[in-house]
Amino acid sequence: MFVIEAQDSxxxxxxxxxxxxxxxxxxAISAWISWxxxxxxxxxxxxxxxxxxxxxxxxxxxxKEFLDFQFFWPHPSSLNGEPxxxxxxxxxxxxxxxxxxxxxxxxxxxxLEVTVVWDLSDPNGEFRLPEQFKPLGLSITESGAVDQxxxxxxxxxxxxxxxxxxxxPLYRKWTTDIPSCSPSQKRTVEFPVHLLNTFFVRGLQAGPxxxxxxxxxxxxxxxxxxxxxxxxxxxxxxxxxxxxxxxSPIIVYGHFFELPMxxxxxxxxxx
Numbered sequence: 553m554f555v556i557e558a559q560d561s562x563x564x565x566x567x568x569x570x571x572x573x574x575x576x577x578x579x580a581i582s583a584w585i586s587w588x589x590x591x592x593x594x595x596x597x598x599x600x601x602x603x604x605x606x607x608x609x610x611x612x613x614x615x616k617e618f619l620d621f622q623f624f625w626p627h628p629s630s631l632n633g634e635p636x637x638x639x640x641x642x643x644x645x646x647x648x649x650x651x652x653x654x655x656x657x658x659x660x661x662x663x664l665e666v667t668v669v670w671d672l673s674d675p676n677g678e679f680r681l682p683e684q685f686k687p688l689g690l691s692i693t694e695s696g697a698v699d700q701x702x703x704x705x706x707x708x709x710x711x712x713x714x715x716x717x718x719x720x721p722l723y724r725k726w727t728t729d730i731p732s733c734s735p736s737q738k739r740t741v742e743f744p745v746h747l748l749n750t751f752f753v754r755g756l757q758a759g760p761x762x763x764x765x766x767x768x769x770x771x772x773x774x775x776x777x778x779x780x781x782x783x784x785x786x787x788x789x790x791x792x793x794x795x796x797x798x799x800s801p802i803i804v805y806g807h808f809f810e811l812p813m814x815x816x817x818x819x820x821x822x823x
Contacts, residue, residue, distance in 0.1 A: 607660055607661065608660075608661045608777045608778055608779050608781070609659055609661065609777055609781070609783060610657050610659040610661055610662065610663030610733070610735075610775055610777055610783060611657060611658040611659035612655060612656070612657055612658075612659075612663055612666070612733065612773050612775060612783075612785065613655070613656050613658060614653055614654070614655050614668070614741070614771055614773055614787045615653060615654050615656075616651070616653055616789070616808065616810070617641065617651070617652050617653060617654055617740075618639035618640060618641050618651045618652070618808070619639070619640045619641060619642055619643060619645070619808075620639065620640055620805065620806060620807050620808055621637070621638070621639050621651065621748075621751065621793065621804070621805060621806030621807075621808065622638045622639065622640060622648050622803060622804075622805060623635050623636070623637050623638070623748070623751070623752045623755070623793075623803065623804040623805075623806070624636045624638065624801050624802070624803055625690070625710055625752075625801055625802045626710075626712060626801055627801060630718075632717075632718040633710050633711075633712055633717045633718040634710055634718040634719075634720050634749075635708075635710065635720070635749065635752050637650060637651065637743070637745065637748040637749075637752070638650060638651070639651035639743075639808075650742065650743070651743040651748070651808075652740050652741060652742055652743060653740070653741040653742075653743065653771075654738050654739070654740060654741070655668070655730065655733060655738070655739045655740075655741050655773070656733075656736075656737065656738040656739075657733045657734060657735055657736065657737055658735075658736075659735055660735055661735065661777055661778055662732055662733065662734045662735060662778065663732060663733040663775035663776070663777070663783075664731075664732050664775060664776045664777070664778070665729075665731070665732070665775060665776050666729070666730040666731070666732065666733055666773065666774070666775040667727060667728070667729055667730070667773070667774050667775070668727070668728040668729075668730070668741060668771055668772070668773050669725070669726075669727050669771070669772045669774075670725065670726045670727070670728070670744055670747060670769060670770075670771050671724070671725050671769070671770045671771075671772065672723075672724040672725065672747055672750065672767060672768070672769050672770075672791075673766075673767065673768040673769075673770070674724050674750065674754070674767050675765040675766075675767075676754060676757070676758075676765055676767070679692050679706050679722055679750075679753055679757070680692060680757060681753065681756055681757065682756070682757070682759075685756060685802075688799060688802065689710060689711035689712060689717065690708065690709070690710060690711075690756070690802075691708075691709045691711075692706050692707070692708060692709070692722075692753070693706065693707055693709050693719065694706055694707070705721050705722070705723070706721070706722050707719040707720060707721045707722060708720055708722060708749055708752070708753055720745070720746065720749045721746055721749070722746070722749055722750045722753060723744070723746035723747055723749075723750060724747070724750065726744035726746055726747055728741060728742075728744065733775070747769070751767075751791055751793045751804070751806055752793070752804050754767065754793050755793030755794050755795045755804035755805070755806060756795050756802070756804060758793065758794055758795065759794070759795050759797070760794055760795065760796055760797070761794070766790055766792075767790065767791040767792070767793075768788060768789070768790055768791070768811065769788065769789045769790075769791055770786055770787070770788050771786065771787045771788075772784060772785075772786045773785055773786065773787070785813070786813055786814070787810075787813055788810075788811040788812065788813060789808055789809060789810055789811055790807075790808075790809045790811055791806060791807070791808055792806060792807040792808075792809075793805070793806035794806070
């Protein structure tokens with residue numbers, strides 16, 4: 553009788569151990585399933601947020617609306633005697649107009665507080681004009697203002713033989729602010745005159761040989777979405793101004809070529 557009771561006790565202990573192990577295994581499986589479900593839920597939430605952010609993201613494209621430059625001085629359309637900066641829209645264009653860009657939003661949400669920062673990479677050294685332009689009334693002077701680096705900003709002075717004239721600063725950086733750009737909206741952006749003035753001087757300085765080093769203009773476009781997320785992208789062009797020697801009026805020509813938006817494979821695309 554004692555032997556039978558001992559065997560029953562061992563059997564009960566084994567059954568209890570098996571039950572405990574099964575319970576532990578079931579709990580582990582349940583925890584693993586719960587973890588997988590929670591991970592899937594988090595991934596679904598993340599994808600939903602990304603999809604929502606993609607819907608809210610403005611998609612701004614900045615494009616030039618001209619072919620090349622034609623800068624004149626003097627010109628009858630000048631207001632104060634400064635150069636007149638015009639551009640052809642195509643090679644048969646007989647009525648050039650001031651160069652402009654188009655900014656269009658291809659996204660589904662408005663772009664708010666749009667800023668275009670124009671930054672000219674100009675490795676051609678100090679601004680200077682050949683002596684031949686002084687008798688014609690053109691000269692380089694300091695404007696009295698300073699740039700962000702503390703350097704004196706120079707100006708192109710244009711003096712007419714009959715009297716009067718004007719001075720226009722030479723800049724390598726400029727900022728254009730646009731309050732907003734709605735979905736599918738196209739806004740006209742004027743080419744900053746102070747940068748065009750720089751191209752004019754560099755063309756006179758280079759003559760028919762064209763500048764030795766490339767001048768590259770970068771436009772960094774930034775804006776806020778409706779959820780206050782900041783977005784940035786950039787556009788780049790190579791500028792080649794040159795001068796053939798005409799003096800009545802002085803005419804500076806210039807090529808303006810589009811460049812890859814991001815020259816380096818790891819360059820920033822969207823911030």
